Amino acid sequence: MAVEVVMPKLGMSMKEGMVSVWNKSVGETVNKGESIASINSEKIEMEIESPVEGTILDIKVSEGEGVPPGTVICYIGEGNEQAKEKTERDVQSKPKKERKKISPVARKIANSANLDIDTLVGTGPGGRITKEDVLHALPEQTEKKQNEPAHPPVNMMRKTIASRMMESLQTSAQLTITMKADVTTLTKLQHELNVTAIERYDTKLTITDFVAKAAILSLLEHPAMNSQYQNDRVETFDDVHLGIAAALDNGLAVPVIRQAERLTLIELARKIKSYGKKAREGKLQHDEIKGSTFTMTNLGAYGVEYFTPILNPPEAGILGIGTMYETPVYQEDELCKGTFLPLSLTFDHRVLDGAPASAFLSTVTSFLEKPASILL
CATH class of the missing domain: 3.30.559.10 (Chloramphenicol acetyltransferase-like domain)
Structure with missing residues (x-):
């Protein structure tokens, strides 16, 4: 039976937590206690560890997305197992857009280069984005960034610090x-x-x-x-x-x-x-x-x-x-x-x-x- 991994509640005042980075992709195996993602909320950034040994069946919350505590962020189970139906919490949370198919290597390269996966066109089977697709898009993105002012994203910790100082x-x-x-x-x-x-x-x-x-x-x-x-x-x-x-x-x-x-x-x-x-x-x-x-x-x-x-x-x-x-x-x-x-x-x-x-x-x-x- 698939196991839910939820956004933890790090305090009574916590209203939202954000997945800053996924260390694992759908289909990858994990060991119990292995770090699968990093999250941050207010002034805390911490690692989420896998509660069981198994395979990442589905990722429900994308990087940079904030969700309330208790929201399912992924499912872990056997490789041939299907993630169970959405719980009431999932229904109440924001609707998720369809995830792009991308190989783990391609995802890592894209994340390292801050490349928006949604802008990529996959040439692999079923439209899957391959390593070559990402490498092909890198020079184009570099040229585009050189002609645009930098606007680094503000993470939740930075937002909280700014709010408290003001x-x-x-x-x-x-x-x-x-x-x-x-x-x-x-x-x-x-x-x-x-x-x-x-x-x-x-x-x-x-x-x-x-x-x-x-x-x-x-x-x-x-x-x-x-x-x-x-x-x-x-x-x-x-x-x-x-x-x-x-x-x-x-x-x-x-x-x-x-x-x-x-x-x-x-x-x-x-x-x-x-x-x-x-x-x-x-x-x-x-x-x-x-x-x-x-x-x-x-x-x-x-x-x-x-x-x-x-x-x-x-x-x-x-x-x-x-x-x-x-x-x-x-x-x-x-x-x-x-x-x-x-x-x-x-x-x-x-x-x-x-x-x-x-x-x-x-x-x-x-x-x-x-x-x-x-x-x-």
């Missing part, structure tokens, strides 16, 4: 302030601790880890920053659920470290690295990207010093980390080399004013300039 700017009173922290002592401590951290925990401590710990400790001292504005009221949280923005090839994800105040520095560092890896691999679960109370974002790797982070609604604050730089400084009467870290704090002026926001950022800076206080 909502953030339009519904909050955002102001950004900056400070620089003298991290000369911190960088020396970081190198010393890494010898033990790598040997004992197989984890390398980064400046981001120290800033995260400093921000958490500062939020406990300044709880007004660990809050959100919703429905004309301010809600302040006892626990720090820290969001760490992670850049992806096709967008941005913000995994959330829940109750971060309970973690030691090494535990926090391991969480940050683990969630960053899951974000890049598209393996974050829906409950791992929601519920943050404060967010951090780092553009230091790109050579940026100060910038204007946009609030992650409905949070009241987001801390931006810039790139460290060295500059001559006086220590008493002696000229020395100092290392400084630029910090940019965006806060919601509806929740708190400039003075308490500055006090919070000053506390973060103080922790970084006296790093022993982070460890005690």
Whole structure:
């Protein structure tokens, strides 16, 4: 009996998911647990694995098409088996146009070249599009694209990010302030601790880890920053659920470290690295990207010093980390080399004013300039 593979529901608020790419074609065999397609919804991109061993009998949702959760996207069964009749869900979903016959090799070449399969004419048996048909169409498409402006498609993740950023700017009173922290002592401590951290925990401590710990400790001292504005009221949280923005090839994800105040520095560092890896691999679960109370974002790797982070609604604050730089400084009467870290704090002026926001950022800076206080 053919098995239905459906669009999963990745959270209560999910209304639609999109098949970004099919890794298998109709007629191809699959093993249980093998990836058959990639889907994305909101800020999550993940692989769909085959629930059984068998053959792809029918693909119901084409690449780039968005459908509600629970919609059948394909059928898997025995090679000589027919996909069962459409379920009520299928009837309610959008009508599907007739699929073009195309060989798996031809489909892969066409997809790699972003060639619209519907524009191809098949010369194979029964009008099947062959590899030669695709190769013949490539020069013609290349010439056409050279004469047309590029209009790259916007995926669902990009749409969601754009929508949330616009909502953030339009519904909050955002102001950004900056400070620089003298991290000369911190960088020396970081190198010393890494010898033990790598040997004992197989984890390398980064400046981001120290800033995260400093921000958490500062939020406990300044709880007004660990809050959100919703429905004309301010809600302040006892626990720090820290969001760490992670850049992806096709967008941005913000995994959330829940109750971060309970973690030691090494535990926090391991969480940050683990969630960053899951974000890049598209393996974050829906409950791992929601519920943050404060967010951090780092553009230091790109050579940026100060910038204007946009609030992650409905949070009241987001801390931006810039790139460290060295500059001559006086220590008493002696000229020395100092290392400084630029910090940019965006806060919601509806929740708190400039003075308490500055006090919070000053506390973060103080922790970084006296790093022993982070460890005690």
